[in-house]
Amino acid sequence: MMALKEKGVEFVSHYVNLPRFEQHEPAYLRVNPRGQAPTLVHDGVVITESTLMCEYIDEAFEGPPLRPAPPHERARMRAWTKYLDEEFGPSLSMIAWGRFLGPMYRNTERAQVEALLARIPTEERRRTWRTAIFDEFPAGALDESLLRLQEGARLLESSLERSPWLAGGSFSIADIVGYNMAGGMPRLFGQIMNDESTPRCMEWLERVRSRPAIRAALAMDRGALRAAGRPPLEGSP
Amino acid sequence: MMALKEKGVEFVSHYVNLPRFEQHEPAYLRVNPRGQAPTLVHDGVVITESTLMCEYIDEAFEGPPLRPAPPHERARMRAWTKYLDEEFGPSLSMIAWGRFLGPMYRNTERAQVEALLARIPTEERRRTWRTAIFDEFPAGALDESLLRLQEGARLLESSLERSPWLAGGSFSIADIVGYNMAGGMPRLFGQIMNDESTPRCMEWLERVRSRPAIRAALAMDRGALRAAGRPPLEGSP
Numbered sequence: 001m002m003a004l005k006e007k008g009v010e011f012v013s014h015y016v017n018l019p020r021f022e023q024h025e026p027a028y029l030r031v032n033p034r035g036q037a038p039t040l041v042h043d044g045v046v047i048t049e050s051t052l053m054c055e056y057i058d059e060a061f062e063g064p065p066l067r068p069a070p071p072h073e074r075a076r077m078r079a080w081t082k083y084l085d086e087e088f089g090p091s092l093s094m095i096a097w098g099r100f101l102g103p104m105y106r107n108t109e110r111a112q113v114e115a116l117l118a119r120i121p122t123e124e125r126r127r128t129w130r131t132a133i134f135d136e137f138p139a140g141a142l143d144e145s146l147l148r149l150q151e152g153a154r155l156l157e158s159s160l161e162r163s164p165w166l167a168g169g170s171f172s173i174a175d176i177v178g179y180n181m182a183g184g185m186p187r188l189f190g191q192i193m194n195d196e197s198t199p200r201c202m203e204w205l206e207r208v209r210s211r212p213a214i215r216a217a218l219a220m221d222r223g224a225l226r227a228a229g230r231p232p233l234e235g236s237p
Numbered sequence: 238m239m240a241l242k243e244k245g246v247e248f249v250s251h252y253v254n255l256p257r258f259e260q261h262e263p264a265y266l267r268v269n270p271r272g273q274a275p276t277l278v279h280d281g282v283v284i285t286e287s288t289l290m291c292e293y294i295d296e297a298f299e300g301p302p303l304r305p306a307p308p309h310e311r312a313r314m315r316a317w318t319k320y321l322d323e324e325f326g327p328s329l330s331m332i333a334w335g336r337f338l339g340p341m342y343r344n345t346e347r348a349q350v351e352a353l354l355a356r357i358p359t360e361e362r363r364r365t366w367r368t369a370i371f372d373e374f375p376a377g378a379l380d381e382s383l384l385r386l387q388e389g390a391r392l393l394e395s396s397l398e399r400s401p402w403l404a405g406g407s408f409s410i411a412d413i414v415g416y417n418m419a420g421g422m423p424r425l426f427g428q429i430m431n432d433e434s435t436p437r438c439m440e441w442l443e444r445v446r447s448r449p450a451i452r453a454a455l456a457m458d459r460g461a462l463r464a465a466g467r468p469p470l471e472g473s474p
Contacts, residue, residue: 045309052315060308071297072282078289086323 001220002176003054005213007063015224019104024119035121050180051081054173066176068167077167080174083155089181091148098142102132146192149185153192153201156182160200164207171211179208238457239413240291242450244300252461256341261356272358287417288318291410305407314404317411320392326418328385335379339369383429386422390429390438393419397437401444408448416445 004011016022016037024035032039032048040047042060047053058066067074105113113133120126131137156178159166166174183205185193195202208214241248253259253274261272269276269285277284279297284290295303304311342350350370357363368374393415396403403411420442422430432439445451 043309045312047309047312047316049316049319052312052319055315056308056312059311071293072280072284074296075282075284075289075293078292079284079286082286082289 001217002180002214003057003066003173005217006066006171006176006211007057007061008213009057009061009063013220013224015228017228017230019101019230021116021119024116024121029121033121035125049085051085051173051177054176058173066171066173068170068172070168073168073170073172077172077174080159080166081177083152084174084177084181087148088152091145091152092181094137094145095142095149097128097132098135098137102135105133106135149189150192152182153185153198156204157198157200160204164204166204171208175204175208179205179214183209238454239417239451240294240303240410242454243303243408243413243448244294244298245450246294246298246300250457250461252465254465254467256338256467258353258356261353261358266358270358272362286322288322288410288414291413295410303408303410303413305404305409307405310405310407310409314409314411317396317403318414320389321411321414321418324385325389328382328389329418331374331382332379332386334365334369335372335374339372342370343372383426386426387429389419390422390435393441394435394437397441401441403441408445412441412445416442416451420446 001011001013016028018037022028023032023037028037028039029035031041031046034048036048038048038050038053040053040056042056047056054066067077105116117126117129117133120129156166163169165171166178182193182201186202186205192198193201209218238248238250253265255274259265260269260274265274265276266272268278268283271285273285275285275287275290277290277293279293284293291303304314342353354363354366354370357366393403400406402408403415419430419438423439423442429435430438446455
């Protein structure tokens with residue numbers, strides 16, 4: 001939504017309630033058989049994976065560029081999205097599953113949980129949900145993820161000491177992907193991201209958040225959460 | 238090297254002998270502190286990760302495009318490189334480490350192995366080498382990787398039934414990345430990739446291999462391997 005708003009593209013948004021497993025309902029699986037959100041549909045083309053969607057949106061539509069022009073800054077942008085998607089994001093997810101998502105189901109009846117799990121289309125996702133709900137993380141896995149978040153905060157900080165945006169001199173897809181992961185860290189992981197240890201990160205989050213398009217996307221998100229009866233988590237990942 | 242040859246860019250190649258751990262020697266670590274090959278250096282810019290290098294090469298130099306023009310085919314190209322880099326490649330690597338790389342050191346003295354391991358700059362790589370050399374893979378991990386290779390072969394086959402190249406109608410970075418992983422499969426995993434079960438894959442490998450630029454890159458690679466005293470493995474990953 002941030003990329004679409006930044007480009008000024010009109011779109012229709014369908015909210016998918018993840019904790020209610022709406023991503024595993026037949027209507028959604030017809031669009032995205034892997035049962036993961038979000039999904040972008042444009043002129044019959046279906047694109048999944050947020051980062052790929054952002055590159056597609058930048059290439060398919062007019063509007064302000066979301067990728068720097070110099071090839072070396074583009075490479076830096078993609079090095080960031082690769083790192084965020086493959087290392088930082090999974091660590092953040094593991095902790096989010098363990099601390100927040102899993103516990104939401106700990107008081108649900110076993111049979112009901114099994115019924116929800118049975119609907120998940122891929123074995124890998126089924127295993128992830130099962131691990132989180134029944135708290136079956138391998139010993140040390142959550143601690144290791146926390147260490148990786150710390151390393152990520154250090155990498156973000158040192159990049160932002162060199163330039164105002166992750167890819168260099170201009171706002172890019174790296175900032176969108178980065179914000180969506182790190183935006184909630186000062187609140188959820190205040191010991192890792194705060195004014196003292198990561199001042200550049202804090203300024204950068206504020207810089208992203210104050211862009212009119214980002215503000216508009218976040219407001220849409222809050223509206224959808226409210227309509228679905230979920231508590232809106234300001235800047236949550 | 239394939240991307241550079243396809244673009245017609247002149248370059249100087251430095252062969253890094255991985256089984257001799259040359260990627261962990263100080264001279265190489267000064268260029269790439271993570272100690273992974275390959276690394277691209279252009280005008281003082283250092284780019285790591287093969288797929289990112291390919292996108293950089295296509296953006297930084299003149300020559301025939303290595304990415305399709307239509308945004309939806311570009312998205313398909315990136316969906317392929319993402320899948321190859323994040324799922325297919327790691328499964329292939331795990332088996333390659335377990336079957337080929339690890340056993341190369343099983344007769345080496347323990348102290349000498351420990352000395353080699355101590356030079357590895359990242360904890361994650363050190364753990365990977367240790368697991369392979371001492372055959373400490375978790376139960377079932379190699380079998381699961383084999384299943385993933387089978388799934389990958391099926392996905393490649395069904396994509397190549399729809400179009401001659403992975404991204405659609407034109408040769409692209411997806412074919413380069415795909416060839417570098419799947420090129421050795423008919424020889425190393427003949428039960429998975431062969432004329433009967435994956436005829437489209439076999440034709441595609443031949444189509445990639447017969448391109449003059451790919452031929453030239455493979456010849457350079459064979460020359461470097463011979464000069465280093467390593468047996469050249471035709472089309473090996």
